[in-house]
Amino acid sequence: MAIYEPERMWWNPLSKDERIWVGVALIWMLVSFIFMPIYHVVGSQNPPSETYKVTAEDFDKLVEGMVAKYKVGEENGFPVVHPNPSEPIYVRASMWQWYPVLELEKGKTYRLHLSSMDIQHGFSILPINMNFMALPGYDYVLKLTPTTTGEFHIVCNEYCGIGHHTMVGKMYVK
Numbered sequence: 283m284a285i286y287e288p289e290r291m292w293w294n295p296l297s298k299d300e301r302i303w304v305g306v307a308l309i310w311m312l313v314s315f316i317f318m319p320i321y322h323v324v325g326s327q328n329p330p331s332e333t334y335k336v337t338a339e340d341f342d343k344l345v346e347g348m349v350a351k352y353k354v355g356e357e358n359g360f361p362v363v364h365p366n367p368s369e370p371i372y373v374r375a376s377m378w379q380w381y382p383v384l385e386l387e388k389g390k391t392y393r394l395h396l397s398s399m400d401i402q403h404g405f406s407i408l409p410i411n412m413n414f415m416a417l418p419g420y421d422y423v424l425k426l427t428p429t430t431t432g433e434f435h436i437v438c439n440e441y442c443g444i445g446h447h448t449m450v451g452k453m454y455v456k
């Protein structure tokens with residue numbers, strides 16, 4: 283039971299200002315509501331939705347297969363891989379590393395397969411700020427065409443434990 287009883291006439295009609303603000307909010311809500319499905323069709327920034335189920339063991343075999351075939355060097359104990367653009371490429375997330383280091387060619391289109399060995403990680407390419415999910419049990423396929431050369435970092439943007447802040451990978455575009 284409340285300590286004080288509400289006033290009997292607690293409901294007052296909306297003032298003019300309140301009516302305007304409720305009206306503006308309602309119209310904006312409707313615009314967003316209508317625009318969302320439209321943008322899903324016409325927008326060019328939607329994340330891809332191609333996914334497959336995969337076990338950690340199977341995905342690991344694919345990653346290691348690519349590394350064995352296309353390894354060109356090593357950096358901080360990680361293999362540097364220069365894959366053939368006509369073949370699928372793989373990035374493996376695990377606590378707390380991105381594996382391997384990729385060396386890609388500018389202007390070539392790659393099919394990048396992304397998965398996690400343990401828990402959820404966030405695949406964030408910096409400094410271009412592209413963000414995708416790496417989930418255990420799922421192979422997420424991104425179509426990737428690098429348009430600028432340089433060195434890119436892959437940062438984990440989903441908190442994944444005590445070493446989360448050290449989970450930084452690398453990608454080169456030549």
Ligand SMILES: [Cu+2]
Nearest residue numbers: 403438442449
């Ligand atoms: Cu992580």
